[in-house]
Amino acid sequence: MGQEYEPKVTFLVVQKRHHTRFFPRSEDADGRYKNVPPGTVVxxxxxxxxxxxxxxxSHSGIQGVSRPTKYHLLWNDDNMTENEIEKIAYYLCHMFSRCTRSVSHPAPTYYAHLAAKRARVYLEGENIKLSNLQSQQHICAVLKEIVSDHPMFFV
Structure with a gap:
């Protein structure tokens, strides 16, 4: 790629735990209110x-009321429109390899959570000083035995 390569970056905060729920405006044929359809954006x-x-x-509810995921844009180098960001977020909810259906939030957030959980196992019992992370990098490095014996590393 070269030294002059500067990729465009877009940062979104993805919030899973909140108390917002959505319901359709009309009843179904049984006289009940079901979930809003997958792909609903507010x-x-x-x-x-x-x-x-x-x-x-982004997903259909299996049981109970579907929980929407809240997204908040922090940075947008690519100057994408809000509709483009919403579309990409929805498509990324179909990319999680451990599930054959659409999931509630984008696959990269699931993978980040799994990577953090894996890192926590490697760092168990270690004290890390957040005030000086530069000098703490040797603690956070993956052991050479793990890299050499198991080159395929998937979260």
Missing amino acids: DREITHPTEVDFYLV
């Missing part, structure tokens, strides 16, 4: 008036 009325944030229900 980006007006209950969101921030000037910043880009939205709720996305």
Whole structure:
């Protein structure tokens, strides 16, 4: 890629735990309110008036009420529109390799969670000083035995 390569970066905060739920406006044939359909996006009325944030229900509920995931845009180098960001977030919810269905939040957030859980195992019993991470890198390195004996490392 070379020294002059500068990729465009977009940062989103993905919030899973909140108390917001969505319900359809009308009853179904049985006279009950079911879940909103997968792919439902709410980006007006209950969101921030000037910043880009939205709720996305990317999966169909198996039991109970589907929980939407809240997204908040922090940085957008690529100048993507809000609709493009919503579409990419929805598509990424179909990319998680451990599930054959759409999941509630994008696959990269699942993988980040799994990687942090794996790192916690390697660092068990170690004291890390967050004030000086530069000098603490040797503690956080993956052991050479693990890299040489198991080159395929998948979270």
